[in-house]
Amino acid sequence: MNRTWIILGATSSMARAFARAVSQEGAGVLLAGRDRTDLAALAADCQLRGARVAEAVDFDARQPDGFAALVARMEAEEGELNAAVFVGSMPEQAAIDADPSLIDGTVTDSFTGPARFLQMLAPLMEARGGGTVVGVASVAGDRGRLGNYVYGAAKAGFATYLSGLRNRLTRAGGHVVTVKPGFVDTAMTWGLPGMFLVASPEKVAEDIQKAVRKKRNVIYTPFFWRYIMLIIIHVPEFIFKKMKI
């Protein structure tokens, strides 16, 4: 069956690993993001690994005017349409404290921009009667904490959005996978202090692929983060508010 994935935030190393994995299975990939040169290199790579089509396309979460053209580009592909969202930004909390206007951009990149795009794509997926949306949220969205609560709030919003979208697309034969990574070895975490149990982007991509195949709803990757977060979620608020984690 003809399958196409649009991958938003395809310059992320997590997205790159996922794009390669679906390319190896012969899917088409539209690699969406802001750095054309980098995306063109990835497109060539995906092509050589077996992608049916591989193309770099422009996507800026903060420029919604461009979204309609992307949806139209998706429509031009026959068969099953899928989307994977890896877009997100995490300015240091201290930077946000100094300049609260950074909140807008963080929320746009990590939640409202991608959500708006998915909202425009949803009718097309419904019309085709299937397809999967993969949305990368974060364990940071499970509970707000001192170090990154604006980013966490945006991810929590995105996760809630994905849950509703799942409700909607399931009715039309589609599916939504919410992915909550723990620490992953990417540009975002390179050199950050306090990292532990860091997973490779390839491991995360493998987990996502498995979740898509098995129609899982919400996954933590690597899996043990489900248990770590289970504990963190259950720390009583009167203790949690004094903790520094």
Add this chain to the structure above:
Amino acid sequence: MLWKSADYSGWGRVLQAKGEIARPERQAALAALLDEGLLPAMGMRRSYGDAALNDGGRAVDMTRLDRMLGFDPGTGILDVEAGARIGEIAAAFGPKGWLPAVMPGTGFATVGGCIGQDVHGKNHHHAGSFCEHVVSLTLRTAKGVVEVTPEKTPALFCATAGGLGQTGVILSARLRLLPCKGDVMVVTERRMADWEKFIAHLDTSRATYTVGWIDATAKGAALGRGVLEEGETGSGLMPQRIKRRKVPLDAPNFALSSPIVRLFNGAYYRRVPEKGRTVVRPISDFFFPLDKIHDWNRLYGKRGFHQFQCVVPLDQAPALREMLGEIAGSGLASPLAVLKRMGPGRAGYLSFPMEGYTLAVDFPNRAAARELIKHMQARAAEVGGRIYFAKDSLARAEEIPAMYPELDLWRKEVAKADPEGRLATDLVRRLKLRVAK
């Protein structure tokens, strides 16, 4: 963040370094970084010693710049970023009937690292060294980005091939791949009862790929016994086993003690039936036998290990036999030991290969082993051979010029490409490679 403070080491884990590392995820980020000044590049750090270390300084990790950029089936030329791993290229192209022309014993080595050491494979006697199949490469030198080819910029090419990253940061390369029948290997394994038999077989083998495992603990009449493997690519169906194992902890010191190694080697030798056998294997099992066990270097424990590898001219086989005799007598070797016949192929001023026999033996890091290796290095030099920078942690600066007669030519080019000496690594400083006498 741009910089990560890290403690890191080479594959042997004996020599360590501390410093800041950047790991750009895209070419634009790398270019911006190098605009501030050149930095030593590192690949997967599969070199055993300090070739990819810069203690107290900064370095750039190239492993995320790993895309295949284009392939021309007419010529077999693949354009690829320097951080791509050889095993990935083999996995993507083997099923299509192409392989990297030269593959080292680990698929984790990057294209940049294979150029930096001008690596050799199990087909060196036919195919020559890695850089003999490099059509061109893009190199970021102090003067900016230059296109380097053996025809148009021969001196810079020769200084870059096997040049330990001292001429600049390799961004990408165009490699001429070799056609193959498919991605399975038909392998014939034969017991070699002793040294004479081994050498005779290596001399007459016509196989495309040959490699010999040698029992570096066998003495007396059994000295030099081992298993010769000869391989040809073939087509067929072979389930690709992707089960990978990991060594989770540093092993205790007794794991590779001499009685255990002797037992293991005996069993490993007898695993092959007396009359030999032919088996079919996935390509990665033949070329990268150890890659299935992640972090196997931890088997040597915290103290790490050394590999001694030298090559000696064809007529010095008896000297190599004597050296093996000393190694076997010491009881210090680990099971990992390889004997191969090399052809003359080499592409750079500091390339390791020469026509002759190469012996590589691993040793747990102990004082006695270090002494033995130093002694072996001196012996190799005496008989007109040389040691391999990819494996070395112990050589002394004064030994190098005799082993590498083109060192001065290399120095001249390196001084032009990196006049400020920003690319120097721990190995280059330890062996005083860039300092003229």
